[in-house]
Amino acid sequence: MRAAIDLFAEQGYDATTVNEIAERAGGLTKTTFFRHFSDKREVLYAxxxxxxxxxxxxxxxxxxxxxxxxxxxxxxxxxxxxxxxxxxxxxxxxxxxxxxxxxxxxxxxxxxxxxxxxxxxxxxxxxxxxxxxxxxxxxxxxxxxxxxxxxxxxxxxxxxxxxxxxxxxxxxxxxxxxx
Amino acid sequence: MRAAIDLFAEQGYDATTVNEIAERAGGLTKTTFFRHFSDKREVLYAxxxxxxxxxxxxxxxxxxxxxxxxxxxxxxxxxxxxxxxxxxxxxxxxxxxxxxxxxxxxxxxxxxxxxxxxxxxxxxxxxxxxxxxxxxxxxxxxxxxxxxxxxxxxxxxxxxxxxxxxxxxxxxxxxxxxx
DNA sequence: TAGCGTGATGTTACCAAGTCACATCACCAC
DNA sequence: GTGGTGATGTGACTTGGTAACATCACGCTA
Structure with a gap:
């Protein structure tokens, strides 16, 4: 969640990809992201x-x-x-x-x-x-x-x-x- | 819009693809759909x-x-x-x-x-x-x-x-x- | 200590939404 | 008939999101 907020703040929501978020959150991958959050928006509202x-x-x-x-x-x-x-x-x-x-x-x-x-x-x-x-x-x-x-x-x-x-x-x- | 509502009613929103909507609406294509509606949901709210x-x-x-x-x-x-x-x-x-x-x-x-x-x-x-x-x-x-x-x-x-x-x-x- | 289950992760492949550049075609005006 | 305009099609691409299968670390127990 912290990784996502920071990236969104830096580059904007649209310009940030789920892979980037996962990557910044400790070298994880897209798949892992979606195991924790039902979609890209949800990371901010979980x-x-x-x-x-x-x-x-x-x-x-x-x-x-x-x-x-x-x-x-x-x-x-x-x-x-x-x-x-x-x-x-x-x-x-x-x-x-x-x-x-x-x-x-x-x-x-x-x-x-x-x-x-x-x-x-x-x-x-x-x-x-x-x-x-x-x-x-x-x-x-x-x-x-x-x-x-x-x-x-x-x-x-x-x-x-x-x-x-x-x-x-x-x-x-x-x-x-x-x- | 009519094509979309009908298809959604028949098969559900998720199970309906934009291509299907366009196809039913007079043999059109995805691209044309998105020229009229900003996204798939918007067809119901335009x-x-x-x-x-x-x-x-x-x-x-x-x-x-x-x-x-x-x-x-x-x-x-x-x-x-x-x-x-x-x-x-x-x-x-x-x-x-x-x-x-x-x-x-x-x-x-x-x-x-x-x-x-x-x-x-x-x-x-x-x-x-x-x-x-x-x-x-x-x-x-x-x-x-x-x-x-x-x-x-x-x-x-x-x-x-x-x-x-x-x-x-x-x-x-x-x-x-x-x- | 060997082996077993479990939970979290990765890999690969896939589908559909949405975008873009470029091509086509019909129609209208001049 | 020539040219412009608006609506449409094509093909290629990115990304969100899903699913099946593999891997790995860990702790528990025989």
Whole structure:
């Protein structure tokens, strides 16, 4: 993964071949690469099933007294907590690489949708009505991604959790302005 | 496009080759296919730039007195109006094909995000604050896609516009339940 | 210590997506 | 009929992705 990110950052995603990535990652070959990642894009997104589990667990473990938005807030909190400061630099590189490739943005959109889906399903499990669940999940995901983007550029010393809480609050406020 | 949808429906997306599509579409070849569509997936989504323009124009043309949600409602209305009854059958086939291919769902997620982006930009243009614009655009897009899915299965005689209006209203109600 | 299974890797060959340079052909205008 | 233009075909190429088979290192056990 490190080899891939570095090569993508140096030469661009399209100009980098899977063989090059494998080669840099310790003289390996294409075949080995595809044994670890289902395709070339996935090398940048591997491990995100974990994110789905994290938000599901957070929502599943929220107290019965919690409102849907409180459940989502705790999910966003737990997810944001995964990204400790030492991952910030890599996140910044990643963001830049993705911003330059339509193919990678497509995968990103898919992963984002999967996160919304995971939150929605977990909320439904908690007997939140479908549409309310969808909107709450969307709001949480939007807060997380917005916060992630600002955190990754690193011009602000606050942690991702702090960024996420602020983003969540702002989105909530914006929602109440929507009549 | 018709050749592609039919072949995908018959054999599945993965099992269909671009050469086959071109061949069925009047004895053409791969090269010609790629002159019309940037890649294999795009054959199912071509023409969606138009959707972006439609929602932008609707929002841009809304009266100054309109609220953000009213602007979005008119955008959804105009977009839904594009899908006349004669397109319903094709839409149903399309839905099924997409549901069976991860690759196509990825492209769909991307196009959906583009639609949200187009609405957001148009709302910003109308001086709607960023976060309010994002949420309104998301709500409108969600209403449209939900309605589209129900319209395409064809078990309900109502037009897409009617479906969309109902979906929009329901989402609005769900939003106000979100504290 | 010999041998055996297992997991990670390499090799080779293959298919299909996507690109490119160059050729062809039909059609329209002058 | 001459020339330009747009759509198409051809052939060669790169690369992502798959599959079958071989290799090698390691640890376990007889």
């Amino acid at each position: 491990g995100q099933e974990l994110h789905g589990r994290i938000v599901s667990d957070a929502i599943g473990g929220a107290p019965d007294s919690a409102t849907p938005l409180q459940m989502v807030a705790s999910a966003v909190d737990e997810l944001a907590a995964v990204f400790t400061e030492d991952r910030r630099e890599m996140a910044g590189k990643l963001r830049k690489v993705i911003a330059e490739s339509a193919e990678l943005q497509e995968r990103a959109a898919f992963k984002r949708a999967a996160l919304v889906g995971a939150m929605t399903a977990a909320l439904r499990e908690r007997r939140v009505p479908e549409l309310v669940a969808e909107l709450a999940a969307e709001l949480g995901t939007r807060a997380f991604y917005g916060a992630f983007g600002r955190w990754a550029v690193a011009e602000d010393p606050r942690t991702l959790v702090e960024h996420a809480r602020q983003a969540f609050g702002e989105l909530r406020a914006a929602m109440s302005e929507l009549e | 023409g969606q730039e138009l959707h972006g323009r439609i929602v932008s124009d609707a929002i841009g043309g809304a009266p100054d007195s309109a609220t953000p949600l009213q602007m979005v409602a008119s955008a959804v209305d105009e977009l839904a109006a594009v899908f006349t009854e004669d397109r319903r059958e094709m839409a149903g086939k399309l839905r099924k094909v997409i549901a069976e291919s991860a690759e196509l769902q990825e492209r769909a997620a991307f196009k959906r995000a583009a639609l949200v982006g187009a609405m957001t930009a148009a709302l910003r243009e109308r001086r709607v604050p960023e976060l309010v614009a994002e949420l309104a655009a998301e709500l409108g897009t969600r209403a449209f896609y939900g309605a589209f899915g129900r319209w395409a299965v064809a078990e309900d005689p109502r037009t897409l516009v009617e479906h969309a209006r109902q979906a929009f209203g329901e989402l609005r109600a769900a939003m106000s339940e979100l504290e």
